[in-house]
Amino acid sequence: MKQYLTILALVATLWFTACTTEPTSTQEATSWHENATIYEVNVRQYTQEGTFDAFGEHVPTLAEMGVEILWFMPIHPIGEKNRKGPLGSYYSVKDYKGVNSEFGTNEDFKELVDLIHANNMKVILDWVPNHTAWDHPWTETNPEYYTLTEDGDFMPPVPDWSDVIDLNFDNAEMREEMIQAMEYWVSEFDVDGYRVDVAHSVPTDFHEEVRERLDKIKPVFMLAEAEVVEHHYEAFDMSYAWNFNSVIYHVGQGDSAVSSIHRAMEKEMETFPRDAYRMFFTTNHDENSWKGSDVELYGDNVEAFSVLTSTIYGMPLVYSGQESLYENRLEFFDRDPIDWKDYPLQDFFTMLLTLNQKNTALWNGEIGGPYEYLDHNDETGYFAYRRANDANEVVVFLNFGDEPLNNVNHTFDGEFVNVATQESVTGESTMTLPANGWAIYSRS
Numbered sequence: 001m002k003q004y005l006t007i008l009a010l011v012a013t014l015w016f017t018a019c020t021t022e023p024t025s026t027q028e029a030t031s032w033h034e035n036a037t038i039y040e041v042n043v044r045q046y047t048q049e050g051t052f053d054a055f056g057e058h059v060p061t062l063a064e065m066g067v068e069i070l071w072f073m074p075i076h077p078i079g080e081k082n083r084k085g086p087l088g089s090y091y092s093v094k095d096y097k098g099v100n101s102e103f104g105t106n107e108d109f110k111e112l113v114d115l116i117h118a119n120n121m122k123v124i125l126d127w128v129p130n131h132t133a134w135d136h137p138w139t140e141t142n143p144e145y146y147t148l149t150e151d152g153d154f155m156p157p158v159p160d161w162s163d164v165i166d167l168n169f170d171n172a173e174m175r176e177e178m179i180q181a182m183e184y185w186v187s188e189f190d191v192d193g194y195r196v197d198v199a200h201s202v203p204t205d206f207h208e209e210v211r212e213r214l215d216k217i218k219p220v221f222m223l224a225e226a227e228v229v230e231h232h233y234e235a236f237d238m239s240y241a242w243n244f245n246s247v248i249y250h251v252g253q254g255d256s257a258v259s260s261i262h263r264a265m266e267k268e269m270e271t272f273p274r275d276a277y278r279m280f281f282t283t284n285h286d287e288n289s290w291k292g293s294d295v296e297l298y299g300d301n302v303e304a305f306s307v308l309t310s311t312i313y314g315m316p317l318v319y320s321g322q323e324s325l326y327e328n329r330l331e332f333f334d335r336d337p338i339d340w341k342d343y344p345l346q347d348f349f350t351m352l353l354t355l356n357q358k359n360t361a362l363w364n365g366e367i368g369g370p371y372e373y374l375d376h377n378d379e380t381g382y383f384a385y386r387r388a389n390d391a392n393e394v395v396v397f398l399n400f401g402d403e404p405l406n407n408v409n410h411t412f413d414g415e416f417v418n419v420a421t422q423e424s425v426t427g428e429s430t431m432t433l434p435a436n437g438w439a440i441y442s443r444s
Helices: 004-020 052-056 059-065 106-118 172-189 204-215 242-252 259-271 285-291 294-311 346-358
Strands: 038-041 069-072 122-127 131-133 164-166 193-196 221-224 238-240 277-280 315-319 371-377 382-388 393-399 405-418 424-433 438-443
Touching: 052 106, 059 106, 059 346, 106 122, 106 172, 122 221, 172 204, 204 221, 242 259, 242 294, 259 371, 259 382, 285 294, 285 315, 294 315, 294 346, 294 393, 294 438, 315 346, 382 405, 393 405, 393 424, 424 438
Parallel strands: 038 069, 038 315, 069 122, 122 193, 193 221, 221 238, 238 277, 277 315
Antiparallel strands: 131 164, 371 382, 382 393, 393 438, 405 424, 405 438
């Protein structure tokens, strides 16, 4: 929060400018998702009530923050047989066409989708095709839909996932029922796509058929929880940057040098085509609950790493509670409402997401600028890079170290604005980066 006060005035300026400036031809997105950002919604923990209706009160604020896609963790009824914890895992689905009564009714969810659309945002649902709860109706009506042991018993996909059982994608009837369920939410609730859980464990040809079928209803947006290049050919718009997240985790823990960030980005640019959207993040529901909160993982560098994942490449993800600088791991199988405090980082994330929407160099896919390495110092924790396209440019300076960095030099090609101070710079410039600090310069 070291730079929080300087951001307060900036956010109003950026938001007013973004809303009142007539876009030029270079600023107009040809697809709504080219300059989109994404926010993961944990309905159970988002409010004291843990309901769709209670979450709906926060929708206008998220729109003002610069969020374009709201990704909801699974909203379906949760299995009771072999359940983990009092309320169970979202990912133990008992009914693909049902709504978890813990959150509300079908009508409540329809109204929430309408509200989100009225605020110019999209809705994607978390979908779990790889496995179901032990008490899903298919276990009684169609046991052949499942992967069975030699003794004919149901089995978890992996031993630790003891509350779910593996589906058999060699069964054509199961695949058809699954696709029909996915069509149901698009046609009946007007959802805009899916985040597909453990997408790498499901055959690619299934994902491709899903995409073809859903696009006949309406153009959808598809996110794969996977890091598979071929997923981008016909099935998915975006995939997880898991490797990059692992790298920054180790940098944050002090196990790896900052130079590993550059090596990870070299691998990123070599592996995935430029038109493939990639999702960058410091946290999500898995990271928070099982590894630790942002504060646990990144300490005083929470802001610096969030700047990194919001500007270095791809689409930035914000998870429920990050705006509150939440220090706790959210319970996964029980109620654990977020203590939002006074939203200490809400203006910070508004700045980052609004910058992503406004500056085309940070847009997704080919229209955005590629990552370009500038400099680093493993001893001090200094790292710098830029992104530029024909229209815009962003230059980012990060100090992951615990000491200020004086005399950081850079030559700016044209007039740039420091997004935190609104000061203009041009040509040769010298700056000081505070300990665990950052600076973003934008030309647009």
